[in-house]
Structure formats: C-alpha cells, structure tokens
Amino acid sequence: xxxxxxxxxxxxxxxxxxxxxxxxxxxxxxxxxxxxxxxxxxxxxxxxxxxxxxxxxxxxxxxxxxxxxxxxxxxxxxxxxxxxxxxxxxxxxxxxxxxxxxxxxxxxxxxxxxxxxxxxxxxxxxxxxxxxxxxxxxxxxxxxxxxxxxxxxxxxxxxxxxxxxxxxxxxxxxxxxxxxxxxxxxxxxxxxxxxxxxxxxxxxxxxxxxxxxxxxxxxxxxxxxxxxxxxxxxxxxxxxxxxxxxxxxxxxxxxxxxxxxxxxxxxxxxxxxxxxxxxxxxxxxxxxxxxxxxxxxxxxxxxxxxxxxxxxxxxxxxxxxxxxxxxxxxxxxxxxxxxxxxxxxxxxxxxxxxxxxxxxxxxxxxxxxxxxxxxxxxxxxxxxxxxxxxxxxxxxxxxxxxx
Amino acid sequence: xxxxxxxxxxxxxxxxxxxxxxxxxxxxxxxxxxxxxxxxxxxxxxxxxxxxxxxxxxxxxxxxxxxxxxxxxxxxxxxxxxxxxxxxxxxxxxxxxxxxxxxxxxxxxxxxxxxxxxxxxxxxxxxxxxxxxxxxxxxxxxxxxxxxxxxxxxxxxxxxxxxxxxxxxxxxxxxxxxxxxxxxxxxxxxxxxxxxxxxxxxxxxxxxxxxxxxxxxxxxxxxxxxxxxxxxxxxxxxxxxxxxxxxxxxxxxxxxxxxxxxxxxxxxxxxxxxxxxxxxxxxxxxxxxxxxxxxxxxxxxxxxxxxxxxxxxxxxxxxxxxxxxxxxxxxxxxxxxxxxxxxxxxxxxxxxxxxxxxxxxxxxxxxxxxxxxxxxxxxxxxxxxxxxxxxxxxxxxxxxxxx
Numbered sequence: 001x002x003x004x005x006x007x008x009x010x011x012x013x014x015x016x017x018x019x020x021x022x023x024x025x026x027x028x029x030x031x032x033x034x035x036x037x038x039x040x041x042x043x044x045x046x047x048x049x050x051x052x053x054x055x056x057x058x059x060x061x062x063x064x065x066x067x068x069x070x071x072x073x074x075x076x077x078x079x080x081x082x083x084x085x086x087x088x089x090x091x092x093x094x095x096x097x098x099x100x101x102x103x104x105x106x107x108x109x110x111x112x113x114x115x116x117x118x119x120x121x122x123x124x125x126x127x128x129x130x131x132x133x134x135x136x137x138x139x140x141x142x143x144x145x146x147x148x149x150x151x152x153x154x155x156x157x158x159x160x161x162x163x164x165x166x167x168x169x170x171x172x173x174x175x176x177x178x179x180x181x182x183x184x185x186x187x188x189x190x191x192x193x194x195x196x197x198x199x200x201x202x203x204x205x206x207x208x209x210x211x212x213x214x215x216x217x218x219x220x221x222x223x224x225x226x227x228x229x230x231x232x233x234x235x236x237x238x239x240x241x242x243x244x245x246x247x248x249x250x251x252x253x254x255x256x257x258x259x260x261x262x263x264x265x266x267x268x269x270x271x272x273x274x275x276x277x278x279x280x281x282x283x284x285x286x287x288x289x290x291x292x293x294x295x296x297x298x299x300x301x302x303x304x305x306x307x308x309x310x311x312x313x314x315x316x317x318x319x320x321x322x323x324x325x326x327x328x329x330x331x332x333x334x335x336x337x338x339x340x341x342x343x344x345x346x347x348x349x350x351x352x353x354x355x356x357x358x359x360x361x362x363x364x365x366x367x368x369x370x371x372x373x374x375x376x377x378x379x380x381x382x383x384x385x386x387x388x389x390x391x392x393x394x395x396x397x398x399x400x401x402x403x
Numbered sequence: 404x405x406x407x408x409x410x411x412x413x414x415x416x417x418x419x420x421x422x423x424x425x426x427x428x429x430x431x432x433x434x435x436x437x438x439x440x441x442x443x444x445x446x447x448x449x450x451x452x453x454x455x456x457x458x459x460x461x462x463x464x465x466x467x468x469x470x471x472x473x474x475x476x477x478x479x480x481x482x483x484x485x486x487x488x489x490x491x492x493x494x495x496x497x498x499x500x501x502x503x504x505x506x507x508x509x510x511x512x513x514x515x516x517x518x519x520x521x522x523x524x525x526x527x528x529x530x531x532x533x534x535x536x537x538x539x540x541x542x543x544x545x546x547x548x549x550x551x552x553x554x555x556x557x558x559x560x561x562x563x564x565x566x567x568x569x570x571x572x573x574x575x576x577x578x579x580x581x582x583x584x585x586x587x588x589x590x591x592x593x594x595x596x597x598x599x600x601x602x603x604x605x606x607x608x609x610x611x612x613x614x615x616x617x618x619x620x621x622x623x624x625x626x627x628x629x630x631x632x633x634x635x636x637x638x639x640x641x642x643x644x645x646x647x648x649x650x651x652x653x654x655x656x657x658x659x660x661x662x663x664x665x666x667x668x669x670x671x672x673x674x675x676x677x678x679x680x681x682x683x684x685x686x687x688x689x690x691x692x693x694x695x696x697x698x699x700x701x702x703x704x705x706x707x708x709x710x711x712x713x714x715x716x717x718x719x720x721x722x723x724x725x726x727x728x729x730x731x732x733x734x735x736x737x738x739x740x741x742x743x744x745x746x747x748x749x750x751x752x753x754x755x756x757x758x759x760x761x762x763x764x765x766x767x768x769x770x771x772x773x774x775x776x777x778x779x780x781x782x783x784x785x786x787x788x789x790x791x792x793x794x795x796x797x798x799x800x801x802x803x804x805x806x
Contacts, residue, residue, distance in 0.1 A: 143547075144546075144547060144586075144587070146587070178587065183547075184547070184549070184581065243703075243765075243769055245704060245706065245715070245717060246715070247714075247715065247716075247717075256732070257732065258703075258732055259703070259732040259767065261769065262767075262768075263768045264768065264769065265768055265769040265770040265771070266770065294768055295698070295700075295768055297698075300646075300661075300662070301648060303648065309778075311650075312648070312649070312650065313650075314648060314650075362646075364662065364665075365665070365666045365667065365668055365697055365698055365770075366646055366664065366667065366668040366779075366786045366788075367668040367669065367768075367770040368668070368773045368778065368779060370771045370773070370774070371773070371774055371775075371778075372774075375712075375771065375774075376769075376771060383769045385769075
C-alpha cells in the first residue's frame with residue numbers, strides 16, 4: 001500500500017490537454033470548453049474535468065499495490081489489482097459532476113469561497129470495474145445491508161493524496177452501507193474509464209464511482225475502504241460540500257447543523273452558442289447543452305426560451321446509449337439502464353441578436369430548477385442549478401459583409 | 404373475491420366528518436381544513452383527505468375475501484385476510500398526497516381539468532400490514548427482482564371500484580417490480596391505518612401504500628395483484644396522472660409521450676394563518692405548515708418570507724416520530740426511518756398586515772420549489788409545488804377595539 005503515494009509537491013503532475021481552462025494550477029483544477037461537452041455523449045478522458053485537492057499520487061509498483069478492506073468488515077481483505085480484475089466486471093455509464101459546477105455564476109451575485117468553475121465541471125464516462133457490493137460480500141457483508149451484524153453503517157473511502165485542507169492528510173469520504181451494498185445503486189470500484197485503464201488524473205490505479213451523487217464522494221487513488229459505525233468525520237464530509245442557506249456566512253456557520261451533500265438536484269446548461277458570442281440575424285443557430293439529475297432520476301424534458309422566460313420550447317433529446325422512440329417515454333425497465341448519465345439536447349432556431357437564451361430542465365420526479373441564483377446562494381457556492389442564461393450579441397455589420 | 408364489490412350508485416357511502424371541505428360529492432372527494440393538518444403529526448383517520456373515482460366498495464363477507472396474486476407470478480396465490488394477517492406485520496409512517504393537491508391555485512392562473520383541491524389533499528398515516536416484498540416472495544419472486552425469470556417487470560394493483568373514467572372498470576395502477584420487491588421501498592399491503600382496521604373510505608379490507616409516490620398508485624379495495632411484463636395500461640396510469648409541459652393543451656396532447664407520475668417533487672404549504680384571515684398588528688402570530696418530498700428524500704429546511712421573498716427565515720422543524728437534535732442533522736441511518744413522512748414546521752413572529760407570507764422548502768437532494776405556478780402549469784393541474792403564499796389582512800379597528 002505504501003507504494004501508492006501522495007507527493008507533497010507538484011513535480012510529477014501528468015500531462016494535460018492544452019484546451020482545458022485552468023481554474024487553479026496547484027492543486028490542478030480544470031474544465032474543458034463547454035463546446036467539448038456536447039461534442040460526444042461520452043466525454044473523452046482528456047476533456048473530462050480535473051478536480052484535485054493536492055498533487056497527483058504516484059503508484060510505484062502496481063504488482064505490490066493492495067486495497068485494504070478494514071474496520072467493521074467481518075473478513076478483512078487485502079486485494080491486489082490482479083485479484084480485483086479477476087472479479088466479475090461491471091460497467092456503468094455515469095456522469096460525475098463537481099458540486100461546485102457553475103460556482104462562478106453564483107459568485108457573481110455575491111462572493112463565495114471555492115475554485116471558480118464555469119459550466120463544465122462535469123463529464124459522462126463509461127466506468128469499468130467491480131461492484132462495491134460484490135467486494136463487500138467477499139468481506140462478509142451481504143447485499144442490501146443497512147447495518148451490519150457488528151454495527152457497520154457507513155463505508156469510508158480513503159485515498160492517499162496530500163490535501164492542504166486536511167493538513168496533509170488524505171482525501172476521504174463515505175456513503176451509507178445500504179447504498180454501498182445495493183447492486184442497483186451501482187457503486188463501483190473502477191479501474192477503467194471509457195474502456196482504458198484509469199489515468200493518474202482520474203484515480204489510477206483504483207477509484208470509487210458513486211453514480212448520481214456529487215463527485216466529491218467518488219474518491220480517487222483508493223488506499224483502503226473502512227466499514228464504520230458513523231459517517232466519515234473528515235474535512236470534506238463534515239466541513240465542506242454541505243449546502244447552507246443564503247443567510248449563513250463565515251461568522252455564524254455551524255458545520256454540524258447540515259448534512260453532507262449526496263445526490264444532486266436537477267441541472268442543465270447551454271454549451272453552444274457560448275456566452276458573449278456573435279450571431280448573425282437570420283441564420284439558423286443550434287442551441288445545445290446537457291441536462292442531468294441526481295439519485296438516478298432521469299430527465300423528463302429540457303425547455304428553452306428566447307424571450308426572457310415568457311414562452312418556452314422543448315429541446316430535442318439526442319440519441320445516446322439508449323434509444324428513445326419519438327413521442328414515447330421509455331417504460332421498459334430493461335431500457336432504463338443509463339439513469340446515471342446526462343442527456344444531451346439541442347434546439348435549432350433563428351434569432352434576432354442581441355438576445356438571451358435561457359434553458360431549464362425537469363427531472364422524472366418533476367423537480368425543476370430555480371429561476372434565480374440568489375434563492376439558492378450559499379457561502380460554499382455549491383449546487384448552482386439556477387436557470388442557465390447565455391447572452392448572444394449581434395455580429396457587427398463589417399464582419400457580416402466580409403463573410 | 405366477488406364478495407368485495409364496487410357499487411354503481413352512491414346509496415351506501417360511509418359517514419364522513421362534517422368539517423371536511425367537499426370538492427366533489429359523487430364520487431366523494433374532500434379535504435380537511437388546513438389547520439387540522441398541523442394539529443397533529445399523524446393525521447386522524449376522519450381528517451384524512453378522501454380521494455375517490457367511484458362509489459365506495461362494500462365487503463359483504465370478510466371471511467370469504469381472497470386476494471389473488473396472478474399473472475407472471477411463479478406461484479399463484481389466493482390469500483384470505485386471516486392468512487395475510489398471519490404474515491410478519493410491518494408498519495410504515497408515510498404521507499400520502501394526491502397529485503392534484505393545490506390544483507385550485509394552478510387553475511387560478513389558467514383553467515385546468517380535475518377535482519379542485521386546496522392545500523389539504525394529503526395526510527400522514529401509520530400504515531400497518533405486510534410488506535409487498537414478503538408476499539411476492541411467497542409467490543416465488545425473490546426480493547430485489549428487476550425482472551422475474553418469466554419476464555415480469557411490473558406489479559399491477561387491481562381494485563373493485565366502478566370508476567366513471569374507466570367506463571365502469573375498476574381503478575388500477577402499477578409500480579416497477581424492483582420497487583415492489585425492495586423491502587427498503589416499503590411498499591405495503593395495508594390492513595390498518597393509525598392502529599385501526601382500515602375504514603371503507605381508505606380501502607377496507609386491503610389497500611396498497613406506495614411510500615414517496617403520488618397517492619394515485621396506492622390502490623384501495625384491492626382485489627388482485629397482477630405480475631405483468633409491461634406497466635399498467637389502464638386509464639389512470641396512461642391517460643391521467645401525467646405531467647405535461649405548459650404548452651400542451653387538450654388539442655395537441657399525446658398521452659404516450661410522457662411517463663406516469665411516480666415520486667413527487669419537494670412541496671410545502673402554510674396551514675396557519677389561513678389565507679384571507681385577519682391579523683392584529685403587533686400580536687405574535689404562529690405561522691405553521693407542512694413540508695415533504697417524494698422518493699424518500701427528506702426535508703432539509705423550510706424558509707419563510709414576510710417581504711415578498713427578499714429575505715427569508717428558517718422555520719423550526721417540529722419534533723415527530725424521530726427526534727432531531729438541535730443544530731445537528733441526523734446522520735445515524737437507524738434514525739432515518741421516517742423518510743416517507745412529512746415534516747411539520749412553525750415560525751412565530753409579529754407582522755404588520757396587510758401582508759403576504761411565503762413559504763418554500765428544500766429537500767435533502769437540494770431540490771427547491773419553483774417560484775411561479777406558471778412555470779409548471781399543466782393541463783391536468785398536477786404537482787403544483789410552487790412557493791405557497793398566504794395573504795393576511797389587517798383586523799379592522801372596530802374589531803380590534805371590541806376585543
């Protein structure tokens with residue numbers, strides 16, 4: 001286990017795609033241009049947002065790596081990568097989204113604390129690995145266990161990276177045991193992303209993927225899994241990634257008063273055209289973006305408005321892994337497999353710039369996005385899912401005539 | 404089975420509490436005054452809303468009643484009430500809410516079709532009975548089955564009442580097999596409500612309770628349970644209780660284009676003071692109400708505004724079955740048992756009438772209520788969960804001086 005180490009400096013960072021927008025250099029936090037998100041249903045690895053709290057860990061000797069299953073596990077395990085790869089492989093298509101996605105827009109209203117993310121702190125991946133429920137069964141905890149015989153109720157994932165917030169300690173997070181042991185929740189011990197071995201930026205050699213939940217619980221560079229009687233008491237579970245009301249500030253905050261964020265609310269954003277871009281009057285413009293909801297709740301519809309929210313048009317849901325027959329919802333349970341993934345959508349129209357394009361989504365539980373960011377403002381700037389607006393300008397006459 | 408019958412006329416309706424507000428007489432649809440809802444965490448049986456589509460069924464001979472488990476069940480069952488009562492008893496505290504709750508307010512914006520409900524088409528009950536997952540296990544379908552060996556994917560509940568919408572057929576609805584066989588989903592075959600035998604209005608002798616889901620799936624007066632390859636094709640699943648976008652009207656509606664409503668979005672309402680009531684300037688007024696969310700998502704907080712939504716104050720969550728330590732969320736999974744139940748809340752303050760009191764809630768997945776009903780308007784008037792407003796007037800001087 002000591003062979004997977006979290007460095008204290010940034011001397012050995014992996015290479016990154018130059019098109020990424022860097023929001024923080026050390027630790028490295030970056031997101032792709034929004035147009036890259038709608039270019040494909042599955043986000044390419046190099047275009048997937050990078051969210052780190054310290055230098056990227058290094059695995060010195062893969063053959064010596066061991067994942068330790070500890071704590072209240074009836075059978076303690078120490079699993080090599082080979083042993084994990086020999087277990088039944090499971091694949092899940094899931095969108096990971098940072099809880100801080102769209103934070104910059106929240107900060108524009110009133111300053112919040114945290115990395116300034118645009119609208120691209122998310123990506124949709126095909127994750128390959130082993131169901132955590134299968135591994136926990138090996139450790140003596142049956143599927144669908146709310147509370148194990150010896151009092152285990154939560155499963156903590158412990159990394160090796162050196163986070164400045166934890167005063168040099170590693171990143172860690174937990175989920176309830178019931179979720180971890182539920183095969184339908186599809187919590188994954190992943191060693192592959194989009195059919196390739198995990199890259200260092202995304203958690204090599206092993207990471208957790210908790211579908212439908214904020215990215216912060218999908219711990220990378222996994223060293224051990226601890227079965228605990230209480231939820232993770234670490235910084236990122238107890239003093240971060242919580243949503244406070246708008247009236248709570250840094251003077252009156254009481255961290256234990258709010259629960260750690262788990263599954264996220266319904267969300268959408270317009271990826272093209274980009275904010276501030278020039279549009280020629282009369283040309284057909286393709287408006288496109290993403291929509292998703294947490295907890296396995298699907299997207300019911302996406303609405304677009306060009307008149308400030310007076311009237312709305314339904315956007316077209318693009319084909320993805322699942323084929324949605326037109327004019328019909330999917331009722332067959334076998335076809336509802338991609339419930340953890342985003343929906344890409346588009347709507348083509350002509351418009352008269354300057355104008356504002358607004359988008360909002362409704363999820364399968366009929367939850368909607370709030371209109372104004374002020375109503376959900378919170379000091380950590382998490383879960384900004386207010387209506388997304390993009391302002392487009394009229395292309396100047398000189399440019400228009402030169403084309 | 405023939406001994407449980409759905410009459411064609413209204414000659415044998417049960418007695419009802421005179422305080423109920425009757426929204427439709429035949430079939431009988433009525434709700435309690437809002438103040439009755441906040442009077443107790445568990446809603447008394449006679450104050451529980453009554454939602455019917457036909458005359459109330461009559462059970463002639465309880466000893467001859469049989470519940471039939473049919474269709475793709477590996478073992479067909481025919482269960483007497485005695486046999487059902489001999490199975491392991493399970494109790495669940497769950498709020499049932501009609502999808503049409505708060506429909507009248509939606510109709511005020513633009514006319515919708517359906518029974519005109521105020522804000523009280525919901526109630527919180529203690530339901531006693533047998534887990535449906537236990538009964539399906541007896542029928543040969545193990546817990547947590549998404550698709551049975553012989554292709555069953557949905558569980559249909561068939562009643563005996565004569566519904567005018569079904570042209571004389573009985574009321575029916577279905578849920579996915581996975582939900583029906585999931586003990587944690589706590590779908591119940593209930594024979595008791597609040598510790599007493601079910602009353603005729605609430606489904607005697609046997610009803611389904613689907614926690615966290617619109618009331619329409621909690622079928623009353625159960626005759627049979629059918630394991631099916633597809634979801635229920637009946638009127639109430641396929642041509643009602645669906646949510647369409649605001650731009651769909653009765654001329655362009657395509658029923659198969661939208662999914663049947665299942666779990667509902669975050670909701671809250673102010674029960675006291677009542678809309679239009681008189682308040683004396685300077686006196687302390689207790690504002691109180693309910694909040695709930697679907698799918699087992701708990702209530703994170705309830706906010707109240709007295710200045711049109713400019714500023715908000717958090718309401719106090721009242722103690723219920725679970726005891727919430729002050730300034731602390733509930734992290735212990737054993738204590739999260741009442742996740743299907745509403746939260747009652749209150750906030751006491753002085754105010755200067757005339758004024759408007761607004762309330763809105765946030766659920767544990769950070770979903771919020773929409774501000775304006777226009778944004779979620781739909782032709783069937785379902786799931787109106789917009790911010791709730793109550794207007795209070797200044798007590799006339801003459802009344803004030805005479806007190």
